[in-house]
Amino acid sequence: GAPLPSIRRLPQYLQLLRQMQTKGRIAVSCTHLADDLGFTSTQVRKDLAVTGIIGKPKVGYITEELIASIENFLGWNNYSDAFLVGVGNMGNALLGYDDFRLHGLNIVAAFDANPEKIGKNVHNCEIFALDKMYELAERMHIQIGILTVPAAAAQSVASEMVLAGIRAIWNFSPIALEVPDSIIVENVRLYSSLAVLTSRLANTNK
Amino acid sequence: GAPLPSIRRLPQYLQLLRQMQTKGRIAVSCTHLADDLGFTSTQVRKDLAVTGIIGKPKVGYITEELIASIENFLGWNNYSDAFLVGVGNMGNALLGYDDFRLHGLNIVAAFDANPEKIGKNVHNCEIFALDKMYELAERMHIQIGILTVPAAAAQSVASEMVLAGIRAIWNFSPIALEVPDSIIVENVRLYSSLAVLTSRLANTNK
Ligand SMILES: NC(=O)c1ccc[n+]([C@@H]2O[C@H](COP(=O)([O-])OP(=O)(O)OC[C@H]3O[C@@H](n4cnc5c(N)ncnc54)[C@H](O)[C@@H]3O)[C@@H](O)[C@H]2O)c1
Ligand SMILES: NC(=O)c1ccc[n+]([C@@H]2O[C@H](COP(=O)([O-])OP(=O)(O)OC[C@H]3O[C@@H](n4cnc5c(N)ncnc54)[C@H](O)[C@@H]3O)[C@@H](O)[C@H]2O)c1
Structure with a gap:
């Protein structure tokens, strides 16, 4: 299955993305997430890929899609x-x-x-x-x-x-x-x- | 430094060894610990080596020495x-x-x-x-x-x-x-x- 260390990091991405969404960010890049969280952007891309999402060139990820992808993978979109x-x-x-x-x-x-x-x-x-x-x-x-x-x-x-x-x-x-x-x-x-x-x-x- | 997953497992070894000590076991082997905890005996040997202790052929480890080695490494021999x-x-x-x-x-x-x-x-x-x-x-x-x-x-x-x-x-x-x-x-x-x-x-x- 998916690597456990990646799964354990997903809630941190989610927390940050929700804050970004509240501030109106429509799209976000690996580099931006990496800088905020202190990870490498390679690790960010690998971790997020675990949820089935792939970034778009130049755009990165659509914030709302990325949040949905993580929540869906974790089962946190249903209580x-x-x-x-x-x-x-x-x-x-x-x-x-x-x-x-x-x-x-x-x-x-x-x-x-x-x-x-x-x-x-x-x-x-x-x-x-x-x-x-x-x-x-x-x-x-x-x-x-x-x-x-x-x-x-x-x-x-x-x-x-x-x-x-x-x-x-x-x-x-x-x-x-x-x-x-x-x-x-x-x-x-x-x-x-x-x-x-x-x-x-x-x-x-x- | 020492690998984190090994460090995190050390308290489980300690808990088991203290129980064994209470039951009077003077010595214990990697295999015995591995069977009880559901690890491979190779992993057990590597984890315990992190504390600086090396097993003796045929004997394994002296229970009291192994407990002291783990407690010393973790800093749990001093409050x-x-x-x-x-x-x-x-x-x-x-x-x-x-x-x-x-x-x-x-x-x-x-x-x-x-x-x-x-x-x-x-x-x-x-x-x-x-x-x-x-x-x-x-x-x-x-x-x-x-x-x-x-x-x-x-x-x-x-x-x-x-x-x-x-x-x-x-x-x-x-x-x-x-x-x-x-x-x-x-x-x-x-x-x-x-x-x-x-x-x-x-x-x-x-
Ligand atoms: N309760 C849980 O199960 C749980 C689970 C995971 C994480 N946490 C985390 O643990 C922390 C505490 O959670 P909790 O549920 O016990 O919260 P709580 O609100 O019950 O307790 C917080 C305590 O901190 C005190 N406090 C607030 N500001 C302070 C300050 N500046 N200096 C000193 N004391 C201050 C408050 O008076 C209160 O007694 C939170 O950061 C929370 O996210 C809690
Ligand atoms: N308190 C902590 O900070 C902490 C930290 C790590 C681990 N733990 C673990 O969490 C568990 C609970 O710790 P605690 O400090 O809350 O203990 P506690 O003694 O305060 O609470 C245990 C509760 O379980 C109830 N209980 C006992 N037997 C029961 C049974 N057969 N069916 C239903 N309920 C039963 C008791 O009535 C009591 O309300 C323990 O296994 C402990 O090792 C606690």
Whole structure:
């Protein structure tokens, strides 16, 4: 498939292009995007090609077409409705993050095992008991599950998501999930980002 | 320097090795680690070599030595004391995360611009006014700053961190920070992880 580093950069292009569109720019060149983002213009062209778009000579890209091409590739032109399980510290932060709508993510319901949380409304999202997930996932055609429960509960909750029909899991827990090969799992590993930071700092401190 | 993908995998090795150490394993081979983590044993050997350690024929690695080598390389054998600025939803989640101590991170003070938050204690961490950051950073020799303020405030707060003597910024805001070249910046871009998930889902939905 498309190279992951290119895919991960696409949201930055999108953010910049939306700003340019707001300022009335009808067309934009690789060089312009490259200069703004600090990439080479060769890399810009390769990254954008991943979405299926090819620049026009002298013109570059039509801003609106390029935005549509990136959004279409990422699936961000349709809201992706998602469920979130585990309304603790991290779950709460994600529920409160309005910018996810700019990235096509719409968290429509949340679930928790703690009876004191069930029935509450957090950041405009209702918290249900976990056993409600099956009927709601089916009725609402939910494909994305966000997993923000503790490590000890993560595998069982992931299995329940799969049984409920969820096809992609955004995994914030530190464990490697065992799910069928057809299920998409994207792991968020903050400790990997931290490792890069502290190793570079340790290196400069030598 | 060392390849970033290898560095990012090191915390997974560490987590597994600590479990093995608890179960009394004195030595461990590349093959064993590879099987457990789903990597090739060639990749395991290359990743671990980044930390300066070389396996012994037939033995593999002494568990305790390997753990020490990884922790030393990552700088996780000394607690890295950090300041956090922006005690909102994300800042709160990070302050409450006990596992950061397993990754060598110790958040010793937090700062916020909101007078209603200043003076409060959140997850055992006191919240100070931003102007206190200079004297505290100097007194406590803080090298790491965690940036969890809104996009509009991120650049100015980053500049204040640099002026306060902070040398590495863990940036959770969506903007590209402008700081001196000597300052280490590690960006956490959740939308990049989300882009990989939704693009793979969009691809399977075609
Ligand atoms: N907080 C952070 O900054 C941070 C950073 C990196 C990774 N993580 C990971 O994110 C996850 C959540 O962390 P947190 O700090 O928010 O934890 P937390 O303890 O604050 O929240 C966990 C929530 O999950 C709920 N829960 C527990 N078992 C459940 C189950 N079986 N079904 C449904 N809900 C259940 C709890 O009631 C609680 O509301 C953990 O796996 C953690 O390792 C958190
Ligand atoms: N919440 C999430 O899940 C999430 C996800 C991805 C990225 N982020 C990023 O993390 C950052 C924080 O997000 P959030 O949801 O926690 O926001 P938030 O609005 O809940 O919290 C921001 C905090 O920063 C403080 N603040 C504002 N200006 C300040 C200044 N000049 N100096 C010191 N403190 C200041 C506010 O008082 C508030 O406490 C944002 O840049 C956001 O884009 C958040």
